[in-house]
Amino acid sequence: KNEVEQxxxxxxxxxxxxxxxxxxxxxxxxxxxxxxxxxxxxxVSLFMLSSGKKKHGRLIATxxxxxxxxxxxxxxxxxxxxxxxxxAVYDRGSNYQLIWGAxxxxxxxx
Amino acid sequence: xxGVIQSPRHLIKEKRETATLKCYPIPRHDTVYWxxxxxxxxxxxxxxxxxxxxSDKGSIPDRFSAQQFSDYHSELNMSSLxxxxxxxxxxxxxxxxxxxxYFGPGTRxxxx
Numbered sequence: 726k727n728e729v730e731q732x733x734x735x736x737x738x739x740x741x742x743x744x745x746x747x748x749x750x751x752x753x754x755x756x757x758x759x760x761x762x763x764x765x766x767x768x769v770s771l772f773m774l775s776s777g778k779k780k781h782g783r784l785i786a787t788x789x790x791x792x793x794x795x796x797x798x799x800x801x802x803x804x805x806x807x808x809x810x811x812x813a814v815y816d817r818g819s820n821y822q823l824i825w826g827a828x829x830x831x832x833x834x835x
Numbered sequence: 836x837x838g839v840i841q842s843p844r845h846l847i848k849e850k851r852e853t854a855t856l857k858c859y860p861i862p863r864h865d866t867v868y869w870x871x872x873x874x875x876x877x878x879x880x881x882x883x884x885x886x887x888x889x890s891d892k893g894s895i896p897d898r899f900s901a902q903q904f905s906d907y908h909s910e911l912n913m914s915s916l917x918x919x920x921x922x923x924x925x926x927x928x929x930x931x932x933x934x935x936x937y938f939g940p941g942t943r944x945x946x947x
Binding site for chain 1: 872877878880925927936937943
């Protein structure tokens with residue numbers, strides 16, 4: 726079983742739809758990172774969370790530490806949101822190494 | 836704001852050649868991490884440095900070595916390159932006190 730699991734693996738939606746990507750983890754963490762990787766390969770950090778909820782523009786990230794679960798939401802999705810979204814956690818048990826989820830490939834169709 | 840800089844952005848080498856990748860962290864960041872991401876794979880942690888000393892080691896092959904210099908930039912040296920070394924190599928930097936890693940744009944290495 727992977728320590729960080731994301732769902733869905735692939736998601737195709739129409740422009741304007743509300744998007745939810747889920748992340749569950751099994752290790753003790755200090756924080757969770759949501760990252761975005763575009764087709765060219767570059768990785769951009771979206772959020773780092775240790776509790777509660779954060780919002781930036783059309784992106785919202787939530788985390789429930791007790792349930793070891795986080796969600797990334799995109800409101801009013803747009804084709805430029807098409808990317809791979811990666812959940813990664815800082816593992817307290819391994820000197821805060823970043824453990825990566827497999828990523829969710831999101832395609833937003835116009 | 837200044838970001839993590841990696842050079843070169845693209846590199847093509849032949850089998851058995853050597854390659855050196857460079858990473859310049861965000862100013863005042865003291866920790867550097869190297870990751871390797873093969874085609875269609877998750878990034879794999881290779882190695883990290885804090886204050887010019889190796890702080891953690893992941894799945895870095897013996898053919899690779901890395902170091903962090905006095906100005907905190909880091910170099911990943913790769914020798915006897917193999918086809919399987921073709922990948923995106925990411926560098927990230929952080930301040931030890933915060934743990935948040937900021938990623939560079941990556942170096943795409945192609946081994947022919």
